[in-house]
Amino acid sequence: MNNGNRIDEMFAKRLASGEKALITFVTAGDPDLETTRQLVLKMEESGADLVELGVPYSDPIAEGPVIQEANIRALKNDVRLDKLFKLVSDLRKDTHIPLVFLLYVNCILQYGKAEFFDSCLQHGLDGVIVPDLPFEESDEIYEEAHRKGIKLIRLVAPSSAARIEMIAAQAEGFLYCVSSLGVTGMRSNFNTNFSDFFGQINKVKRAPCALGFGISTPEQVKELKKYCDGIIVGSAIVKKIATAPTNREAIASVSEFICDLRTALDER
Numbered sequence: 190m191n192n193g194n195r196i197d198e199m200f201a202k203r204l205a206s207g208e209k210a211l212i213t214f215v216t217a218g219d220p221d222l223e224t225t226r227q228l229v230l231k232m233e234e235s236g237a238d239l240v241e242l243g244v245p246y247s248d249p250i251a252e253g254p255v256i257q258e259a260n261i262r263a264l265k266n267d268v269r270l271d272k273l274f275k276l277v278s279d280l281r282k283d284t285h286i287p288l289v290f291l292l293y294v295n296c297i298l299q300y301g302k303a304e305f306f307d308s309c310l311q312h313g314l315d316g317v318i319v320p321d322l323p324f325e326e327s328d329e330i331y332e333e334a335h336r337k338g339i340k341l342i343r344l345v346a347p348s349s350a351a352r353i354e355m356i357a358a359q360a361e362g363f364l365y366c367v368s369s370l371g372v373t374g375m376r377s378n379f380n381t382n383f384s385d386f387f388g389q390i391n392k393v394k395r396a397p398c399a400l401g402f403g404i405s406t407p408e409q410v411k412e413l414k415k416y417c418d419g420i421i422v423g424s425a426i427v428k429k430i431a432t433a434p435t436n437r438e439a440i441a442s443v444s445e446f447i448c449d450l451r452t453a454l455d456e457r
Contacts, residue, residue, distance in 0.1 A: 210418060212237070228443060233286045237447055291317075305333075306333045345366055
């Protein structure tokens with residue numbers, strides 16, 4: 190399969206069956222890279238369709254405290270991009286699940302844009318999410334990614350209709366729909382009018398829509414899945430990893446949680 194098409198193929202398969210995609214997130218290297226590798230494989234086995242690997246960064250501005258603390262732990266383990274590319278290569282020996290990096294634009298610029306996307310292609314990464322890259326300044330990164338067949342996943346937040354439609358019209362892979370303004374983290378409720386938000390997106394969308402930021406329970410998944418093509422869960426998974434007494438128990442806890450999320454997503 191051509192690199193970069195795993196995302197398209199996964200969504201096409203789910204949508205053709207009338208099903209929704211489950212996208213999960215882990216901070217790579219928290220608690221260590223071998224546990225991250227095992228977590229990705231176990232998440233796929235438990236029902237995840239795509240995994241976001243968070244690249245540790247010292248100032249992750251989009252993240253709430255749970256993922257910020259995971260970044261600090263991973264950075265103490267000296268987790269760098271070269272090691273994460275090797276992790277992706279190692280995973281590709283065992284899985285074809287779509288894998289994307291969530292990282293900040295400075296990581297790409299310091300690595301070198303061309304070199305970074307060359308490495309993505311070479312090691313089997315499918316896409317990147319860059320939360321601090323303004324849409325208006327994304328052309329150069331987009332062109333470099335596109336040249337290598339790597340999807341630049343756009344984020345769209347509840348804002349003006351014109352802005353929502355502008356971003357949705359250029360989405361590829363999937364459109365990361367931010368549930369509410371602010372940082373990531375578990376929320377007990379959402380103030381966004383999702384009917385309006387997705388109504389604007391659906392007028393022009395070119396790619397499937399996945400909803401994330403703050404979704405942390407099977408009950409929320411049941412409530413929100415009707416609006417979108419996929420659900421993204423991050424902080425709740427990272428918290429389970431952080432609070433488990435051992436790495437083995439972390440993997441078991443995450444697996445059980447993802448099975449519950451999958452069941453909620455598949456309920457008709």
